[in-house]
Amino acid sequence: MxxxxxxxxxxxxxxxxxxxxxxxxxxxxxxxxxxxxxxxxxxxxxxxxxxxxxxxxxxxxxxxxxxxxxxxxxxxxxxxxxxxxxxxxxxxxxxxxxxxxxxxxxxxxxxxxxxxAKYLGLPSEEKFTNRGVSACAVCDGYFYRQKDVAVVGAGDSAAEEATYLANLCTKVHLIVRRDEMRASKIMQNRVLKTPNIQIHWNSETDEILGDDSGVTGVRLRDTQTGEKREIAVQGFFLAIGxxxxxxxxxxxxxxxxxxxxxxxxxxxxxxxxxxxxxxxxxxxxxxxxxxxxxxxxxxxxxxxxxxxxxxxxxxx
Missing domain, CATH: 3.50.50.60 (FAD/NAD(P)-binding domain)
Structure with a gap:
């Protein structure tokens, strides 16, 4: 040596x-x-x-x-x-x-x-990195002005990212695995009082959808029933730590x-x-x-x- x-x-x-x-x-x-x-x-x-x-x-x-x-x-x-x-x-x-x-x-x-940044481990995350998938709202949120986006997470970081994006985006879909958030009460209240944030409880990301232009949507899976549904978004933000x-x-x-x-x-x-x-x-x-x-x-x-x-x- x-x-x-x-x-x-x-x-x-x-x-x-x-x-x-x-x-x-x-x-x-x-x-x-x-x-x-x-x-x-x-x-x-x-x-x-x-x-x-x-x-x-x-x-x-x-x-x-x-x-x-x-x-x-x-x-x-x-x-x-x-x-x-x-x-x-x-x-x-x-x-x-x-x-x-x-x-x-x-x-x-x-x-x-x-x-x-922690990722969910979906192949589509990697596929659409820099084409709609981001792990930093402060860094990339500006590119999604007047668009619909999704944020995945349930802690303070997710609440903060969602409220930050709500000031820029038309609508923010917050994807939460359970029927409650881990975020502090003050951050939860901030999310709940923001009219253009929609919380999807008991939901997890099944797949990020997209085409040559980038992300076009997210397929969610209900963690209780297994039922799947799709929402249209142009940006997908990870806030899981x-x-x-x-x-x-x-x-x-x-x-x-x-x-x-x-x-x-x-x-x-x-x-x-x-x-x-x-x-x-x-x-x-x-x-x-x-x-x-x-x-x-x-x-x-x-x-x-x-x-x-x-x-x-x-x-x-």
Whole structure:
């Protein structure tokens, strides 16, 4: 197994990871970034990004990630394609294993592994991704103005997505598996008071329907009777949660019950010295490219200050 020693190791390559790399590189920290299994992160599955400042005409998600990578590399970031398979944060410097074949000794680690939206597992979901199927109403709702859409889910996220879309869309069909929602009372009341939201109780998605133009409808199945029916929609939004990609850090890093990394308030510092968490891996509230990029900047600045303090300690 080969070994490499670096000042700053960045794990992940979405807006958070690349922004951290830009700031760390400009600070002379010679960062090394490993892209992970999905180079570019969630935005590589998004055709049009229209809410990131600086792109008045919008930008293609994959192209935006290519631009960020080039910007990071321009300042000296070494970008490697590889997946971090295990870590050892029990001693300092920190040890990270890539592709089970290379050990990286790092003096600071920035975790930017992101989170993945949960899907129902229907083949039609994949077929119509970016053609009517979305896991982010804030990202994509604008494209469905004055159209009918469906939202699947029963928690706070689903209630929030449905009410958000209700301001843009003609009608929102909220698909709920049981005869009640898991959302907080205040969010349930907000949904029930919104006139253009129709709740389909005891219903699950049997199939997403569509043609060459994209999604045209949803076939629902009654969870009690098995009866099937179809509703016409042009958009289908998943709001059944996200899973942070943080499993390999669980032994060392403090997380909440769903796996989001807990950071010290107002910073990106974790409970492990020299380890910082940025982007969606530590954000279960906003989950936007712009907020991920902002915390990427914070992570690099926190790492820079940490390394400067270590050098002072070494001098003394």
């Amino acid at each position: 080969t070994t490499e020693e670096v000042k700053v190791l960045i794990i992940g390559s979405g807006p958070a990871g690349y922004t951290a790399a830009i700031y760390a590189a400009r600070a002379g920290l010679n960062p090394v970034l490993y892209t992970g299994g999905q180079p570019g992160g969630q935005l590589t599955t998004t055709n049009d990004v229209e809410n990131f400042p600086g792109y008045p005409e919008g930008i293609n998600g994959p192209q935006m990630m290519i631009d960020l990578q080039k910007q990071a590399e321009r300042f000296g970031t070494k970008v490697h394609y590889g997946l971090v398979t295990s870590v050892d944060f029990s001693t300092y410097p920190l040890k990270v294993v890539v592709d089970e074949s290379k050990t990286v000794i790092a003096h600071a680690v920035i975790i930017a592994t992101g989170a993945s 996200h899973k942070p990609n943080t499993d390999i850090f669980k032994e060392y890093i403090d997380m909440d019950e769903t796996g989001y990394i807990q950071v010290l308030p107002g910073s990106t510092r974790t409970n492990v010295e020299g380890v910082f968490a940025v982007g969606d891996a530590a954000d279960n509230v906003y989950r936007q490219a712009i907020t991920a990029a902002g915390t990427g900047c914070m992570g690099a600045l926190d790492a820079e200050r940490f390394l400067a303090s270590k050098e002072v300690e070494a001098v003394h």
